Amino acid sequence: xxxxxxxxxxxxxxxxxxxxxxxxxxxxxxxxxxxxxxxxxxxxxxxxxxxxxxxxxxxxxxxxxxxxxxxxxxxxxxxxxxxxxxxxxxxxxxxxxxxxxxxxxxxxxxxxxxxxxxxxxxxxxxxxxxxxxxxxxxxxxxxxxxxxxxxxxxxxxxxxxxxxxxxxxxxxxxxxxxxxxxxxxxxxxxxxxxxxxxxxxxxxxxxxxxxxxxxxxxxxxxxxxxxxxxxxxxxxxxxxxxxxxxxxxxx
Numbered sequence: 723x724x725x726x727x728x729x730x731x732x733x734x735x736x737x738x739x740x741x742x743x744x745x746x747x748x749x750x751x752x753x754x755x756x757x758x759x760x761x762x763x764x765x766x767x768x769x770x771x772x773x774x775x776x777x778x779x780x781x782x783x784x785x786x787x788x789x790x791x792x793x794x795x796x797x798x799x800x801x802x803x804x805x806x807x808x809x810x811x812x813x814x815x816x817x818x819x820x821x822x823x824x825x826x827x828x829x830x831x832x833x834x835x836x837x838x839x840x841x842x843x844x845x846x847x848x849x850x851x852x853x854x855x856x857x858x859x860x861x862x863x864x865x866x867x868x869x870x871x872x873x874x875x876x877x878x879x880x881x882x883x884x885x886x887x888x889x890x891x892x893x894x895x896x897x898x899x900x901x902x903x904x905x906x907x908x909x910x911x912x913x914x915x916x917x918x919x920x921x922x923x924x925x926x927x928x929x930x931x932x933x934x935x936x937x938x939x940x941x942x943x944x945x946x947x948x949x950x951x952x953x954x955x956x957x958x959x960x961x962x963x964x965x966x967x968x969x970x971x972x973x
Contacts, residue, residue: 734817735809745821748810753825756807758800758833759953768797768928773957786928793932793939794920794946800833803924803952811923811951815860823860827867830921830951840947841916843869846934847882847905864951865921874919879911880937901933907941914942925953 733740733749740749761771766782777784786792801807807829814822845865853859862876869876883906907913918938925931925948935946 734813734819735806746825747819748813748822752806752810756801756805756810756829759802759955761957767795768792769799769953770928771955771957791932792928792935794928794935794948796945797925797928797931797948797950798833798835799925799950799953800829801952802955804955807952815856815923818857820858820863823863823867826951827864827871830864830868830949831871834919834949838947839917840872840874840919842877842879842913843872843874843919843921844877844879844938846920846922846930847878847880849882849884861922864923868919868921868949872919877911879908879913879918879941880905880934881908901930904930905934905937907937912942913938915944916942917945917947918943920946920948922948922950923952925950 731740732738732747733752734747735752736749738749738751740747742750746753759771763772763775763778764770764782765772765778765784765787767787768784770784770786772778772784779788803811810822810826813819814826843865845859845861848856848859848861862878865876882904884904920931920935920938922931928948931948931950935948938946
C-alpha cells in the first residue's frame with residue numbers, strides 16, 4: 723500500500739502504466755512531450771508572441787517594453803502554459819511532487835541563450851503564509867535545479883512583504899497596481915552590478931515579474947533576466963484567472 727502510494731502504477735499525466743520505479747510519477751514519454759513555444763513574431767525583449775509584426779516597432783519591441791513598463795531587461799520561457807507542460811507544472815506545484823523540479827529545471831535551462839552568463843539565480847519569493855500553506859516555494863526548487871546547471875549561486879535577494887489579493891479577472895494595468903510595493907530587497911544580499919536571473923514557474927502578463935525585477939534594479943542590479951517554465955500564449959486567450967485549473971496562475 724505504501725509502495726503504491728509513493729511509486730504509483732500509472733502516469734499522472736496520460737494514465738499509462740509506469741514501467742520503471744521512479745520518484746517522479748510521470749512516464750518518460752510525457753516528460754519529453756513539452757515543446758518550446760513557437761511563433762513567427764516575438765518581442766525581442768519580453769519574448770511575447772504576436773500574430774503579426776504590427777505591435778512591434780522597427781527594433782522589434784512591443785509597446786510595454788518601449789515604454790519601460792516591464793521592469794526587467796529580457797524574458798525567456800520554455801513553452802506554452804498548456805497541454806502536458808501545464809499538467810506537469812500542476813503536479814509539481816499543487817500536488818507537491820517536488821522531484822519534478824529536476825526534469826523541469828532541465829527544460830528551464832534549455833530556454834536560455836547558451837552564451838549568456840549570470841551572477842546569481844533569484845527565485846520569485848512567496849509570501850511567508852503562502853509558502854507555509856504550500857510547504858515549499860516552487861520557484862526556489864526550480865532555482866536550485868537551475869543553479870546547479872548554471873554554476874551560479876541561488877540567492878534569496880527579494881522577499882514578499884505583503885500577500886496580494888488574487889490577480890483573477892484583473893486587467894494588465896490593474897495587476898500592476900495590485901503588486902506595486904509587494905516586494906522588498908533583502909539588504910543582506912548585494913546585487914550591485916550583477917546580472918540576476920529571476921526564476922518563476924509561469925509568466926502571464928508579466929506584472930509580478932516586473933515589480934520584482936524593478937526592486938532588484940533599484941538595489942543596483944546591472945541586468946535582470948526573467949526565466950519561466952511556461953508563459954500564457956495571449957494570442958489564444960484573454961481571460962485572466964488564478965485558479966489552479968486556469969492558464970493564468972503565474973507572474
